[in-house]
Amino acid sequence: MSQPIAGQPLIDQPLIEMRGIAKSFGAVRALHGVDLRLDRGEVLGLVGDNAAGKSTLMKILAGAYSPDDGEIRIDGVPVKFDGPISARDSGIEMIYQDFALVPQLTVAQNIFLGRELMTRRFGLPVLDRRSMADRSRDLFSALGLRVPSVDSPVHALSGGQQQAVAIARATGFAAKLVIMDEPTANLGAPAIAKVRETISRLKRSGVAVIVISHRLEDIFAVGDHFMVMKHGRLIASRAVDDTHADEIVEMIVSGRDRRVS
Amino acid sequence: MTQSSSLLRRGSRMGMPDGRRLALLAVRYGMLAALLMWIVAMSILSEHFLTIYNFLNVARQAAPIIIIAVGMTLVMATGGIDLSVGSLVALVSVSSAALLSAGLPIYAVLAIVILIGAAAGAVNGSFVCLGLPPFVVTLSALVYLRGIAFVASNGYAVPVSDPVYLEIGRGSLAGIHLPIVIAAVVAVAGWYVLNRTRFGLHSLAVGGREEAARVMGLRITRIKIAVYTLTGALAGLGGVVATARLANGSPNAGMMMELDVIAAVVLGGTSLFGGVATVGGTVIGALFLNFVRNGLNLQGVNPFWVQVVSGFILLLAVLLNTVANRRIEEWARTRPAAEEDEA
Numbered sequence: 045m046s047q048p049i050a051g052q053p054l055i056d057q058p059l060i061e062m063r064g065i066a067k068s069f070g071a072v073r074a075l076h077g078v079d080l081r082l083d084r085g086e087v088l089g090l091v092g093d094n095a096a097g098k099s100t101l102m103k104i105l106a107g108a109y110s111p112d113d114g115e116i117r118i119d120g121v122p123v124k125f126d127g128p129i130s131a132r133d134s135g136i137e138m139i140y141q142d143f144a145l146v147p148q149l150t151v152a153q154n155i156f157l158g159r160e161l162m163t164r165r166f167g168l169p170v171l172d173r174r175s176m177a178d179r180s181r182d183l184f185s186a187l188g189l190r191v192p193s194v195d196s197p198v199h200a201l202s203g204g205q206q207q208a209v210a211i212a213r214a215t216g217f218a219a220k221l222v223i224m225d226e227p228t229a230n231l232g233a234p235a236i237a238k239v240r241e242t243i244s245r246l247k248r249s250g251v252a253v254i255v256i257s258h259r260l261e262d263i264f265a266v267g268d269h270f271m272v273m274k275h276g277r278l279i280a281s282r283a284v285d286d287t288h289a290d291e292i293v294e295m296i297v298s299g300r301d302r303r304v305s
Numbered sequence: 306m307t308q309s310s311s312l313l314r315r316g317s318r319m320g321m322p323d324g325r326r327l328a329l330l331a332v333r334y335g336m337l338a339a340l341l342m343w344i345v346a347m348s349i350l351s352e353h354f355l356t357i358y359n360f361l362n363v364a365r366q367a368a369p370i371i372i373i374a375v376g377m378t379l380v381m382a383t384g385g386i387d388l389s390v391g392s393l394v395a396l397v398s399v400s401s402a403a404l405l406s407a408g409l410p411i412y413a414v415l416a417i418v419i420l421i422g423a424a425a426g427a428v429n430g431s432f433v434c435l436g437l438p439p440f441v442v443t444l445s446a447l448v449y450l451r452g453i454a455f456v457a458s459n460g461y462a463v464p465v466s467d468p469v470y471l472e473i474g475r476g477s478l479a480g481i482h483l484p485i486v487i488a489a490v491v492a493v494a495g496w497y498v499l500n501r502t503r504f505g506l507h508s509l510a511v512g513g514r515e516e517a518a519r520v521m522g523l524r525i526t527r528i529k530i531a532v533y534t535l536t537g538a539l540a541g542l543g544g545v546v547a548t549a550r551l552a553n554g555s556p557n558a559g560m561m562m563e564l565d566v567i568a569a570v571v572l573g574g575t576s577l578f579g580g581v582a583t584v585g586g587t588v589i590g591a592l593f594l595n596f597v598r599n600g601l602n603l604q605g606v607n608p609f610w611v612q613v614v615s616g617f618i619l620l621l622a623v624l625l626n627t628v629a630n631r632r633i634e635e636w637a638r639t640r641p642a643a644e645e646d647e648a
């Protein structure tokens with residue numbers, strides 16, 4: 045495991061630093077010691093072939109899996125997540141590929157799932173449903189997103205509306221980092237524009253974003269950096285304006301960085 | 306009903322046409338309407354039906370079912386099922402009789418038998434959390450718990466005579482039978498837990514989509530073990546009420562009771578697939594079953610036929626629960642394309 049570099053000032057630490065992250069599922073080694081660095085307000089595009097380990101790396105960062113080895117630092121401070129709640133408490137939110145919504149629960153219930161607001165009635169703790177509904181409504185209007193009603197069950201919403209709920213949930217709680225797994229897969233052009241707009245808005249407000257996407261044009265449109273993964277390893281990093289789609293595609297396919305020979 | 310009016314308002318906010326709103330109401334309150342219609346019909350057909358005496362009698366019969374079905378509602382909210390509750394009633398029944406005749410103080414006996422129920426439920430929950438199907442885990446428990454009840458009692462029923470214990474089944478409070486009072490308290494507590502606490506909401510989330518609940522950090526293992534433990538404890542309580550009514554600790558107690566309990570929950574509108582559950586519906590479902598039996602009995606219908614009818618009611622309830630209601634809901638909630646605003 046890497047040690048902190050001696051003499052490095054504590055200020056100016058990157059927002060997120062992952063070092064030597066390794067993870068196996070039984071005999072499958074999904075990650076072989078991956079490093080990642082990310083600054084505030086930076087948008088990172090994480091790309092790679094199927095089964096490269098992108099989702100696994102991000103689920104570790106979001107606290108959904110625990111790494112077998114390696115270290116995660118936030119603002120230079122080592123953290124250990126014992127689950128998604130502690131990652132969310134540290135300001136890391138994830139929008140999952142399938143949105144991770146419970147279809148039978150309402151919009152407001154999904155937004156506050158796992159961090160419900162409570163109040164007291166007759167001395168008993170009860171869910172503060174009114175506050176959660178009000179805050180959900182505020183959240184949607186602040187984000188410029190629209191859903192029919194925060195009291196309707198999520199299964200009654202269209203795909204785009206469900207994504208809006210997932211976005212509102214991930215961005216409504218003072219996140220420092222929002223991770224999006226394939227946010228534009230299966231979406232029509234207007235919804236894709238909305239996702240790009242959301243990413244730009246997060247960036248402007250100093251929130252870092254990691255986008256996993258097979259659509260390189262999304263990352264060229266709103267991203268700062270590419271990270272290319274293959275077979276559980278980091279292959280290359282590139283600034284968006286220092287590369288072009290052909291080079292990224294070539295690295296995704298070959299799994300080699302031609303610039304380091 | 307305040308809930309129905311809020312549903313109407315919500316429906317109109319979503320721009321639903323009247324017919325669709327009515328369909329949603331029918332899905333939601335169909336069982337209540339069926340219960341009321343049955344009561345009206347039976348009141349016309351029999352002079353003995355519409356009496357306070359008869360109603361209290363039916364409610365008392367339904368009480369142990371309601372007590373246990375409240376727990377079952379939470380189990381089914383998580384997408385599970387517990388087939389072992391009837392056998393647990395038998396185990397609690399013979400344990401009560403044995404512990405009382407061994408001379409243990411009554412309150413110790415009550416605590417112990419309810420703990421026996423909770424422990425059996427915790428065992429069920431633990432196996433379910435290992436990834437075994439709840440149906441199979443609790444089917445095994447149905448068999449081995451009744452086996453234990455027979456072993457422990459040697460197959461004999463033992464009379465129970467402790468006056469405090471019997472009071473639980475036969476006493477009354479302000480003219481209302483104690484079993485009814487206990488069932489009402491359990492139902493209100495169950496409603497609170499399911500609808501107003503994190504635990505209830507998280508149970509629904511686990512049953513609705515377990516993977517989403519997991520990545521949102523809900524403690525799935527704890528929730529599942531808790532709902533089975535709670536149901537076990539309530540089966541213990543229901544077993545005490547049933548035993549006290551009969552004044553008899555019998556290894557045959559609670560035979561097929563799991564089916565009545567599950568029927569009540571399903572009739573009430575709790576989804577067999579998890580994620581949707583209602584304690585109020587469960588109470589209505591239990592009352593409906595018992596009122597149907599009571600009405601048929603008063604009509605002098607052959608009890609064997611009553612059982613046949615009960616079976617068909619359950620089949621109808623499952624049909625509504627699984628296929629029909631979902632279709633109707635889907636139809637009622639599909640808004641015209643023009644109203645759909647993309648996010």
Ligand SMILES: Nc1ncnc2c1ncn2[C@@H]1O[C@H](COP(=O)(O)OP(=O)(O)OP(=O)(O)O)[C@@H](O)[C@H]1O
Nearest residue numbers: 069072073074092093094095096097098099100101
């Ligand atoms: N929960 C799991 N159990 C077992 N193996 C897993 C699990 N999650 C991921 N893997 C394996 O780990 C490897 C990396 O998977 P991962 O989902 O991280 O890839 P990915 O880069 O996100 O791929 P995709 O682009 O297809 O989403 C794959 O071989 C996958 O089969």
Ligand SMILES: [Mg+2]
Nearest residue numbers: 098099100225
């Ligand atoms: Mg993936």
